[in-house]
Amino acid sequence: MYRWLLCFRYLRTRYIALASIISVTLGVATLIVVNSVMAGFSAEMHERLHGLASDILIECHTSGGMPDPEGHIEEIMKVCGDEVVGSSASVHVPAMLGIEFNGQLITRHVNFVGLDPETYDNVSHFGRYLLHPENQSQVKFDLREDGFAPDRDQFPESGWNYRRARVAYERAFAVEQARIDSLRAPSGISTSDDMGPSIHIAPPSNIFKDTEGATASEFDPAVEQYPGVILGISTCSSRMRDEQNNVKDHYYCRPGDDIRMMFPNASDNPKVVNQKFTVVDMYESGMSEYDSTFAFCRLDQMQEFRGMIDPATQARSVTTIQLKLAEGADLNAVRDALRRRFPPNIYAYNIQTWRDMQGPLLAAVRLETTILNILLFLIIAVAGFGILATFFMIVVEKTRDIGTLKALGASGGGVMSIFLTYGLLLGFLGSGAGLVGGLLFVDHINEIATVIENITGQEVFDPTVYYFTEIPTIIHPFTLVWVMAGAVGIAVFSSVLPALRAARMHPVKALRFE
Amino acid sequence: MNSEIVLRAQNVYKSYHKDRIEVPVLRGVEFEVTAGLITALVGRSGSGKSTLMHLLATLDQPDRGEIHFRGERIDNATSARRDSYRNHDIGIIFQFYHLLPELSAVENVLAPTMIGRSAWNFFRHRKEARRRAEAMLDRVGLLHRASHKPSEMSGGEMQRAAIARALMTDPALLLADEPTGNLDTETGLDILKLLTEINQDDGLTILMITHDDSIAEAADRCHRMQDGQLRQGIPELLIA
Numbered sequence A: 001m002y003r004w005l006l007c008f009r010y011l012r013t014r015y016i017a018l019a020s021i022i023s024v025t026l027g028v029a030t031l032i033v034v035n036s037v038m039a040g041f042s043a044e045m046h047e048r049l050h051g052l053a054s055d056i057l058i059e060c061h062t063s064g065g066m067p068d069p070e071g072h073i074e075e076i077m078k079v080c081g082d083e084v085v086g087s088s089a090s091v092h093v094p095a096m097l098g099i100e101f102n103g104q105l106i107t108r109h110v111n112f113v114g115l116d117p118e119t120y121d122n123v124s125h126f127g128r129y130l131l132h133p134e135n136q137s138q139v140k141f142d143l144r145e146d147g148f149a150p151d152r153d154q155f156p157e158s159g160w161n162y163r164r165a166r167v168a169y170e171r172a173f174a175v176e177q178a179r180i181d182s183l184r185a186p187s188g189i190s191t192s193d194d195m196g197p198s199i200h201i202a203p204p205s206n207i208f209k210d211t212e213g214a215t216a217s218e219f220d221p222a223v224e225q226y227p228g229v230i231l232g233i234s235t236c237s238s239r240m241r242d243e244q245n246n247v248k249d250h251y252y253c254r255p256g257d258d259i260r261m262m263f264p265n266a267s268d269n270p271k272v273v274n275q276k277f278t279v280v281d282m283y284e285s286g287m288s289e290y291d292s293t294f295a296f297c298r299l300d301q302m303q304e305f306r307g308m309i310d311p312a313t314q315a316r317s318v319t320t321i322q323l324k325l326a327e328g329a330d331l332n333a334v335r336d337a338l339r340r341r342f343p344p345n346i347y348a349y350n351i352q353t354w355r356d357m358q359g360p361l362l363a364a365v366r367l368e369t370t371i372l373n374i375l376l377f378l379i380i381a382v383a384g385f386g387i388l389a390t391f392f393m394i395v396v397e398k399t400r401d402i403g404t405l406k407a408l409g410a411s412g413g414g415v416m417s418i419f420l421t422y423g424l425l426l427g428f429l430g431s432g433a434g435l436v437g438g439l440l441f442v443d444h445i446n447e448i449a450t451v452i453e454n455i456t457g458q459e460v461f462d463p464t465v466y467y468f469t470e471i472p473t474i475i476h477p478f479t480l481v482w483v484m485a486g487a488v489g490i491a492v493f494s495s496v497l498p499a500l501r502a503a504r505m506h507p508v509k510a511l512r513f514e
Numbered sequence B: 001m002n003s004e005i006v007l008r009a010q011n012v013y014k015s016y017h018k019d020r021i022e023v024p025v026l027r028g029v030e031f032e033v034t035a036g037l038i039t040a041l042v043g044r045s046g047s048g049k050s051t052l053m054h055l056l057a058t059l060d061q062p063d064r065g066e067i068h069f070r071g072e073r074i075d076n077a078t079s080a081r082r083d084s085y086r087n088h089d090i091g092i093i094f095q096f097y098h099l100l101p102e103l104s105a106v107e108n109v110l111a112p113t114m115i116g117r118s119a120w121n122f123f124r125h126r127k128e129a130r131r132r133a134e135a136m137l138d139r140v141g142l143l144h145r146a147s148h149k150p151s152e153m154s155g156g157e158m159q160r161a162a163i164a165r166a167l168m169t170d171p172a173l174l175l176a177d178e179p180t181g182n183l184d185t186e187t188g189l190d191i192l193k194l195l196t197e198i199n200q201d202d203g204l205t206i207l208m209i210t211h212d213d214s215i216a217e218a219a220d221r222c223h224r225m226q227d228g229q230l231r232q233g234i235p236e237l238l239i240a
Helices: A002-013 A016-052 A069-080 A133-137 A160-187 A299-306 A331-341 A359-397 A399-407 A412-443 A445-456 A477-494 A496-503 A507-511 B049-056 B079-089 B105-116 B119-124 B126-139 B155-167 B185-202 B235-239
Strands: A056-060 A084-101 A104-115 A228-232 A237-241 A247-251 A258-264 A272-283 A294-298 A320-325 A349-353 B005-018 B021-034 B038-043 B064-069 B090-093 B173-177 B205-210 B221-226 B229-233
Touching: A002 A412, A002 B105, A016 A359, A016 A412, A016 A477, A056 A331, A069 A084, A069 A320, A069 A331, A084 A299, A104 A258, A104 A299, A228 A258, A258 A299, A272 A294, A272 A299, A294 A299, A320 A331, A331 A349, A359 A399, A359 A412, A359 A477, A359 A496, A399 A412, A399 A507, A399 B079, A412 A445, A412 A477, A412 A496, A477 A496, B005 B049, B021 B038, B021 B049, B021 B205, B021 B229, B038 B049, B038 B185, B049 B173, B049 B205, B079 B090, B079 B105, B090 B155, B105 B126, B105 B155, B119 B126, B126 B155, B155 B185, B173 B185, B185 B205
Parallel strands: A104 A294, A228 A272, B038 B205, B038 B221, B090 B173, B173 B205
Antiparallel strands: A056 A320, A056 A349, A084 A104, A084 A258, A084 A320, A228 A294, A237 A247, A258 A272, B005 B021, B005 B064, B221 B229
């Protein structure tokens, strides 16, 4: 009992111990905040990485792809049917995206995916990241009337409404241009000097000259569309700040515009397929790697364009089979089983889990989290040294009291436990205050970030870099437990040496201590 | 009169070492404390009387010889037994009081009980213990100072609180090391009177260590410590 009484009294009267408590508090609070933010980032990143990638990806490296995907899926189900809850076949091909913008051609290298709209959502969260709400529930490659990105103020008008207005403008522009040309031609006035250095704005047909001959010439863009394509939002836009430092997105094309895709066909002697598409939606996962490199069209159209249909049997080939596994399934075990079924010395297949594909990135985040935890625990360790120094001072200061306690019958262990209990109390108080402070910080992290931005004028999380509006945080109870236990453990461990010294003190020497 | 020997030192030797030089302090001390009496141990500074008291209180161990408490050899007992001996069997008061500064007077008096019992046991009997502590404070005339910290008390009051603390566990023997040594004459006499009253009223055996011959006059028996050895006799003769 006297241990607790003395500990509480020491706590109330030894203000130097507060310094130790504050160090522990800051360390614990920082650890909780950093771990919560890192967990939030990590979960967000996992979700976005996993959003497009299925659990298992079987890619065929040959240009013609793998024939008979249904047969492959049957074989896969024989190997690991219990674990598979969804499958989808698709064609992945490198492509060149061409966007006409203000009379100029913008080109981007993209990973062009032909997907099956009926099954692709079974293996990924593809639909979730589309801008049109109706496409989110059921993806369609037909252009919708309007209603894209309803939660964005800046998103330009898109869809059929926009397409019709654009076509009408282009036609009026062409008529007017023809009238001006007819007026100028007889007088022989040259206008080249009057044009100036500004960009020549011309209708898109100037650059995308139709190559499909008579059929294309009959195409009416006001009522018809090309095959639909969904573009990763960063393939056709750029994000920057305006003069007022507000973040603005600039779109080179939007749903309703036509773009061109150039990609190799599936023959052994590949030739470039040059095909026009109509943008029907955009994909925004928040992962710049995906948003800036992916474009999607329908699988059957892709197979036709690339010549992946056997003329004799009408059998269609694919390049990729994606699998969704049951919750809790062992991804690596399924991958290894499939590798045994499709050995690489026979099949030119690359079988990977989504973690294998993002391995370096995930490993980097894990390493970063581990290093941050080590560094932050060092802060608490420094606080531990503070406790050690403080306790040694208190033991020296309390030498005569230690002698008195021993004269009254206190054992060495009893005296030792006073200081261990004192360390325990400091640890509990410090980490308890840190827990409360850390949780409050995490709870109000966005408001705090706003205050910091207002004070410093610098954005804490620049939206041109990070594609989220709020800082993601996740508090894992287990993290709280190990941070608290670690902090209390360090506090108690730091008090062991002073406590041992107190316990071993000779009572007579202690009583005579000046 | 009860002539039971409460405490006995047999042929006790104790030396200290300083810079590899052995300094003998006690040289074959033979000493007894009889139950119910006030025994004084007088001697000049450095004569070894405090060292002998520390050995008798098991705060230190003799190089040779034995200490017996009621027939039980106590100097080489286990650490737990020696702790229990100091906690239950004897009470100690010091020249410099040695009250714990963080605790109030009543908490200081309760300290031996808190030390001697487990937290749960103390918690269960806390009211009874507190009543006894207040009774002890009342016995030494300090109840009105029960909630005061040592820093708020005079030297005489602190020594009274120390006496109350020493009496808390109802010990068989009170060891008083220069109980008046840090007090003015008048306050010292008050403390001496209090100890005498306790001896007479409660029959508590007291061993008083002092350098002051006038204090030793109040004792029933007196031992003079000289060069690490004892001379025994009645106080008047020894003091004369």
